[in-house]
Amino acid sequence: MNVIKKVRGVVSFAYTCQADKQFSDKFWSRHHIASNGYYSVRQYRAATCTELGKPLQITEKKSNELKPGQIRVKIHAAAVNFADVLINNGLYQVKHKPPFTSGLEFAGVVIETGKDTKTKVGTRVVGMEFMTGHAEETCVRENVVYQIPDDMDFATAASGITSSYATAVGALESKARIQPGEKLLVTAAGGALGLAAIDLAKNVYGAEVIAAAGGSDKCNFLEQKGFKTIDYSKESIKEAVKKAYPKGMDVALDSNGGDHFMECFKSMAVDGRLLSLGFSTGKFPSVPVNHMLVKNITVTGFYWGIYHKYDVSYERWTINEAFRYFTDGKINPHIGATFSLDKINDAFAYIMKRKSIGKVVIEIQ
Known part of the structure; x- marks a missing residue:
């Protein structure tokens, strides 16, 4: 060479x-x-974290030679997740040493395949892998990508099918075992995961949904989508639930932690199932086990990403279910804002200000 x-x-x-x-x-x-x-x-552009906690830099990188089992993807769109913000600030549970490419969720076209691969050049794919997404191309293991349905565009594919919707499928379908007619409470309902959860709950599983979010803009958006809402910047989750459903909620998904988690816990019905999906407030609540006993409440933690390492078949099941629901016309992923690669720091600031409704997407090609 x-x-x-x-x-x-x-x-x-x-x-x-x-x-x-x-x-x-x-x-x-x-x-x-x-x-x-x-x-x-050949070189490509990438958003690079050169120092933790500092703005990303757009840098030129050389295309690496593929290793066996790898494919090269020309990226057309990539998501900006809250996890990306944490990673680039050194606050995520998985630590990365700079310099590294930002982003972990992307969609694009396979332009080259290495040895021991089955994917064909030209295949449209979506994938998740640390230190990959916010760039014009990436080299990844073949087993981290999934073929995109023909009727799905790149931006939609990158808007949370392999993270938000797959997480919500796992949480609601296999962990909470939600049933038609059951009452579901979702916090952070204006975010990408929250929107995925209420979309699935209403349009696939047939549940009655209360969408809890912070701020009138998000609540107005959710009400326009036909959901009952709680604005927890103005009112208590517990009191609002008590007015709407005196017997409490059958299922609750909380991504905030802290006081919001505890209010969800106090809002559960007998035999209720409460799932903890994250701690965006940075506060980790302590569960009163005696109250769990009295009302037969089940509290479950759910981290979808662990299956990428320990049970890929489960991961693939959740993603394929999300694809199937999309193809059947049952779900409608929402893109709240789009930015160019050059404006990636603006996208991060947008998320940090809690302005986003749904997924923020970087359009690259």
């Missing part, structure tokens, strides 16, 4: 390659003809 970089002209390249098409395709996936007429390693 180093010799070929110095060779000038297509004829010389073809002779050096000995008309080996496979080698030629691989070569051109990583190279281009520079302005001086010489071949050079």
